[in-house]
Amino acid sequence: MITKKAKFLRVLNNVYFKKNEPVSIVHFLTNRCNARCSFCFIDFDDPNTFKNELDLDEIDKLTKNLGSSLLNVNLTGGEPFARKDIEEIAKLYIKNTTVQSIYVTTNASLPDRVENFAKNIINYDKNIELTFQISIDDMPQEHDRVRKISNLFQNCLDTYQRLKKIDPRVNPVVSITVNHENCENIQKIFEYLTNECEVESIKCTIVRDEGVYKTPDKKKKKIFEAYSWLTNKINELQKEGKLNNYNTNSLQGKLHNQKDKISWELIKKMYLEPKYISPCHAGSLFGIITAKGLVYPCEILEEKIIGDLRKNDMDFMKIWKGSIAKKTKEFILKTNCNCSYECALTYNILGNWRYQPSLLSSIIKY
Ligand code: SF4
Ligand code: SF4
Numbered sequence: 377m378i379t380k381k382a383k384f385l386r387v388l389n390n391v392y393f394k395k396n397e398p399v400s401i402v403h404f405l406t407n408r409c410n411a412r413c414s415f416c417f418i419d420f421d422d423p424n425t426f427k428n429e430l431d432l433d434e435i436d437k438l439t440k441n442l443g444s445s446l447l448n449v450n451l452t453g454g455e456p457f458a459r460k461d462i463e464e465i466a467k468l469y470i471k472n473t474t475v476q477s478i479y480v481t482t483n484a485s486l487p488d489r490v491e492n493f494a495k496n497i498i499n500y501d502k503n504i505e506l507t508f509q510i511s512i513d514d515m516p517q518e519h520d521r522v523r524k525i526s527n528l529f530q531n532c533l534d535t536y537q538r539l540k541k542i543d544p545r546v547n548p549v550v551s552i553t554v555n556h557e558n559c560e561n562i563q564k565i566f567e568y569l570t571n572e573c574e575v576e577s578i579k580c581t582i583v584r585d586e587g588v589y590k591t592p593d594k595k596k597k598k599i600f601e602a603y604s605w606l607t608n609k610i611n612e613l614q615k616e617g618k619l620n621n622y623n624t625n626s627l628q629g630k631l632h633n634q635k636d637k638i639s640w641e642l643i644k645k646m647y648l649e650p651k652y653i654s655p656c657h658a659g660s661l662f663g664i665i666t667a668k669g670l671v672y673p674c675e676i677l678e679e680k681i682i683g684d685l686r687k688n689d690m691d692f693m694k695i696w697k698g699s700i701a702k703k704t705k706e707f708i709l710k711t712n713c714n715c716s717y718e719c720a721l722t723y724n725i726l727g728n729w730r731y732q733p734s735l736l737s738s739i740i741k742y
Contacts, residue, residue: 512550522557
């Protein structure tokens with residue numbers, strides 16, 4: 377799970393004790409997107425939304441200052457493939473940091489670009505693992521209507537199938553966000569994807585309030601029920617071997633599989649009646665970089681900016697270990713901050729002693 381680049385003991389010391397370097401970051405490469413989903417958090421009406429993206433030289437500097445524990449980066453947006461230099465950006469992360477895996481979240485509207493990217497990146501580094509989260513939320517017509525791109529559903533399937541053929545290190549996963557538009561249709565969508573489209577890797581998330589998006593209150597119960605049904609179904613089909621979200625022969629695969637189950641159960645406990653269950657390590661093990669170079673602990677605490685990379689000579693660790701970051705971490709822990717944000721939950725589970733027996737038993741059980 378941990379490469380020679382990121383030293384094993386240093387990472388463990390950071391994850392379980394020091395908690396002062398990020399293990400994973402989400403980097404929003406751009407706010408540009410060719411889709412216009414009704415549940416998107418981006419304010420597409422504000423012309424400033426698209427200005428002042430970090431350029432390659434800035435990202436080069438940034439990636440040289442990300443500590444020695446970084447295992448994963450999630451390149452996202454907007455639509456990350458709207459940036460024609462996404463390949464160069466991924467290569468900078470590989471060259472300058474200790475990442476061993478790159479996640480790319482995409483609406484998959486540009487299959488050629490995605491496929492070329494995947495081929496070039498795995499040829500660039502023989503160890504890197506690539507996961508593509510391809511967003512599909514509805515039946516074909518509805519998916520294209522909600523995202524406002526014609527033929528998008530077909531392009532998603534095309535992208536998925538092309539990526540599957542490249543290399544075992546390239547892992548395409550269809551990601552369903554359960555939201556107010558699709559919550560009454562989840563069973564039909566899932567069965568269509570698994571039976572008709574032969575999709576073998578499906579994950580799901582639950583829509584969250586963020587940016588300009590607010591979940592309609594009257595839909596919350598339906599969203600919760602749909603999410604519960606879907607997570608149970610994914611679990612069931614994984615056990616039967618009909619879905620293969622992870623390679624359950626590998627240690628990493630087993631851990632991720634169990635982590636997903638823990639995460640789903642936590643979200644179900646917190647979604648309708650938000651409550652604190654365990655500490656959040658956003659701002660410690662996990663963080664966010666926006667397209668304009670602002671650093672946050674997570675996507676939810678929009679008022680808790682930790683720093684501006686451009687005002688700090690692109691030195692991420694200077695910001696991460698600075699006084700504002702320290703106060704932010706204290707705030708998160710003291711207020712028992714809680715939410716259903718899956719990306720942060722992943723590292724909260726992996727970095728919390730409470731969940732280690734369950735994670736360890738999954739390794740032995742399989
Ligand atoms: S594809 Fe993603 S970034 Fe683009 S509009 Fe939809 S939710 Fe927003
Ligand atoms: S609990 Fe949620 S809102 Fe609070 S810091 Fe963690 S990810 Fe952010």
